Amino acid sequence: MLFNSLIFGLFLPFVFILHWSFRSTGSFYQNLLVLIASYIFYGWWDYRFLSLILISSLIDYVIGLKLYREPRGSHRRLLLVMSLCSNLGILGFFKYFGFFIDSFSVLLAALGIQSNEYSLQIILPVGISFYTFQTMSYTIDIYRQKLNPTTDIVAFLAFVSFFPQLVAGPIERASNLLPQFSRHRELDLKLAKDGLRQMLWGFFKKIVIADNLATHVTHIYENYADLSGLELAIGTFLFAIQIYCDFSGYSDIASGVARLFGIDLMRNFAFPYFSRDIAEFWRRWHISLSSWFRDYVYIPLGGSRVNTLRRIGNILVTFTVSGLWHGANWTFIIWGFLNGVYYIPLMLLQHQKQHTDIVAQGRILPSAQETFQILQTFGLTLLAWIFFRAESLSQAFRFIGHMFSHSWLICPDGELRVAILYAVILLLLEWLQRESQHPLSIAHWPLPIRWSVYIALSLMILVFGNFGKVEFIYFQF
């Protein structure tokens, strides 16, 4: 079920009304309703994979309880390993089996060894990368004694499968989300209205910006050999905006929907393209994933508490694995590795925490230095996005080669200019509201102006929105 579908438009109000009808009966029935609704939401795509999410959830629920009952001993480690193996095993099989078999075959062929190709048509269950990481963080936190497990199985299953964030995040931490399911929830009108505003902004980003840019990006990447260097550069820029609007749009809709149910999800994007360095970018882009890798990969590897060489290794491993998380393709691995390479100089100079405030806070325009820093960081991310978007490494390298070897003096056509205009409008609106949670955090504005903004955005969605059923990019992860 897609957020931007008619069926979701009917599903949401129905679930919302039922959910708040149960508010006097306590959280159990609300959680049960959320659980059933989430399973219907997920099963709408493919009911066969409901068993997978249920099994994954039950394994970690049981292991969580057993871990809590074993405060020390090697048995604890065994339980943790069981949880990690089951989650990573499921993820590895569905997502990476084909990739590893293919890569192994290529390696053998390079060594002159012929192998029998064994191929298996495996469907990738939607959201598997998200919910397996979510349940793994639960058991790891219990193992680390940072969290007590829940005995409320309904609350736990609802926490894992909560439909707004099930298929494309944010990857929630049990310490944030589980208590919200455990406590009694009352309808918070202020939170619900802000949720609706955030949903509107999310739909605008997805349907107007991302889906309209998608056509141009696809055309440019499919025909890059026939286009000028400038067109390829524009295509890269448009892809950066497309993926941002697609993914953050989904996160905004997810957060907004969650708020309708009195649940506050963690912030997943904080205007990342206004970052002044790559460390700041990774504190603002896909925050739930980057913090997950920091807490469960980088820090266990030793983090920054080891010598310089090992620290560099930890950075590269963490970023490379995060690239692999995105997909079973060398392009994602290189994308991750490249971001790691970008990060290393900052770490060596101990500048990774230099920019923790909001850029040009309290001012309309950034300073010249800030502008340079923003453009520099954006340029680095653009280069990395080429690998993310390309179908293969060879295509990525050919794309880059073509971009820098062909003319930049050819004027882009009208359609590309309109696409650039969409991107510029988006960046402008976000810049003006960068100090807020999201650009439509305008509850304090006068009513007529607020409603004019809502109507203007809604009209833009209806008039300029691309309703051609373009799927969310991060569904494939």
Added chain:
Amino acid sequence: MVILFKRILVFMGLLTCCYLLLISGISTFGGGHDFQYYLRKYSNIPTGLAQRGDNSMVRFREIHAYHDVDILFVGSSHCYRGYDPRFFQHKGLRVFNMGSTGQTPLTSYYLLRQYGDDLNPKLMVLDLYWTMMQQDGAESTLDLLVNVETNWNIVKMVLATKNILAVNALLSDCLNFRQPPLAEVSPVRSTDDTYVPGGFVETTRNALLPEVELAPYTITIHPLQLKYLERIIQSAQKEGIEVVLVTSPVSSAYRNSIINYELWSSTIFDLSQRYHLQHIDFNHDEFFTSSPAFFYDRDHLNTHGVREFNKRFYQRLLMVPEFQKAMGVRNIELQIKRTPSL
């Protein structure tokens, strides 16, 4: 919760009013040519996408004069540019050609609901074209909205496409207050085409199609169109109307550029098996595939092509059991005797 819902309802009401005002304003006052062009290109508001008064308008005005026809031809431009009623009338058959621009099974279904009872054909020839089978029906809907009187059936057709462009076209049509009623619109004259009573459009474009290599083309089948095609067949068979499926010929260059024609063949084969129908695919007929002389573009027959196509189609039709059943065996025996063999 009640307060929230009240606010949402008021907002939705206000949004609806603003939206209708916007559509009405644009469709009534139009703006300049450039404005309309950019709006058409970059928005979901279909300004000037379909022409009012073209052959569709004439056809669907004329259709009311036809009742109890022997053969009804249904399809896209392949249909209204391919089946000449004069040829069939010469064979003693009453026919009507109910093809229109980009007509998909979805739009055909709703048109048949509107006109099928009066036309009451003995045999329905469904001209199938893969390009129409992969669309959502919005293009055809735009044409019909400006050339057919809007009624509840047409509204249902628009909603069935689930396409915002079609919905906006419907709103534009209803809210354009400067637009004269359809009954007062005069047909638009074309230098390339002549409307022939019975629904056919004869072209004057007869230039030989140059031999070019076309980019590879992949056929995809939209499940919605397949669903409506089945609905048409089921409804027809329920009414005792015989059905024949036809795929008109396209140029050899176009045919050769299709990399998965077997998908088309197998899909229609499965359909014909399921409903016990005949499918005549002229893209297996070497007569048309061997020469570009019959086409004025990649997939439309020129005058010479139409003549040959109708002859060959009729020959094939005589042998089809559904046609024999519809027309009565005795008539067919006479027709076969009178018709020279190919």
